[in-house]
Amino acid sequence: MSNSKRGAFIVIEGLDRSGKSTQASLLHERLQDSQDGTIPKVVLLKFPDRTTAIGKMIDAYLRSESELDDRAIHLLFSANRWELASMITAHLAEGTTVLADRYAFSGIAFSARKGLPYEWCRAPEVGLPAPDITLFLNISPKVAAARGGYGLERYEKEEVQKGVRQVFDKIGQAMREEGKGKWVEIDAGKSKEEVAEELWRAVQPLVSVVDGPISKLWETTLGGGS
Template sequence: MTGTSQQTRTQRGALIVVEGLDRAGKSSQCEMLQTYLKEQGHSVKYIRFPDRTTPIGKLIDSYLRGSANQEDHAIHLLFSANRWEIAKSIEEDINSGITVIVDRYSYSGAVYSAAKANPTLSLEWAWQPELGLPRPDICLFLSISAEEAAKRGGYGAERYENETMQTRVRELFRTLFERQKDVYVVDAGKTLTEVSKDIQNAVLNCLACLDTIGSLRKLGPLAK
């Protein structure tokens, strides 16, 4: 089947989100997935959050590198605003037939803020600014133990990369995914190639269901 006929069959592009703990291999897998889908004839775009090139993104970058401090609620809203900055272009790309791969999204945003254990910043509070953003057709969660992540190069370079924080993040991801659909858990402790194959299979199944899903949906409230 040619790439053109594939694109005609699926009509719109898909919104694919890749989430996971730090050093789970998200960026490498996003790049491999982008290459694979292009080889299959799909138009693909790959973006990462936070987008550190925007004015808001530069504030976030300073915070993550530890060179600036922000109040917990304020930095959370900056992360969310960073996603809203790009939301319209994501929708436009998908409606024009481009599949968009996103490295980190609203799920990370809510979970990492709630993991700070601020009594006035719950998971429910953190999720509120995400309501109405484009909803992924599939969210791939790369699951890896904190011990394995700590063995990987570069671990600990940024603010959230410590065992205590990562343990809380893992627990909150589990809670969030019990209350949201379209999540596919991938064992990121496997080899790079094995993980890539698992992701490819899940994404191909998602692309085959786009006609059933219909138009791009919006993120809604957390299920009770």
């Protein structure tokens, strides 16, 4: 086979309490079970990674234990992704599947919802490894608000989530138009088992490893907007 074969980069996105972490864990287990050999070649990442120095600052902010300028916190979120960018690239090059619970799209959606310019929010993410597929868990903010644990963090307010949803719609449309990485919407209002099956059907074609180079987010459109 071609020596360009590599691991797949899979991202799960969605509003708060849409079931992202639950589904990421289930998909991680299924990906492990689907692979041959004694050492599963799949890793699960969660953004923000709250274990790093930058991640701890983000964690304090999300828990409303500290206050930061909107631009400053956006850049910290982006820096947190860049901390792991080289690791993601290395895993993919080695043939390891990388599954991420949230990614750059969340950073853009939450910051743009605050009123920051969309292109400004996107700029720090340009050049990050691009997902081969992004699975957007589609749920109404009202349904998400009814789920357990809602409201424990700063952004878990229904009016905030409505605005975030609008930006996610813009991102999804742009990704589909640009044709760089597949953007798939999944009905997250269904049962946990049904959602898990839909996710599996979407990623199954990528399980046997991907052909071609690792793409970079929006690199070809750098400077195309303001």
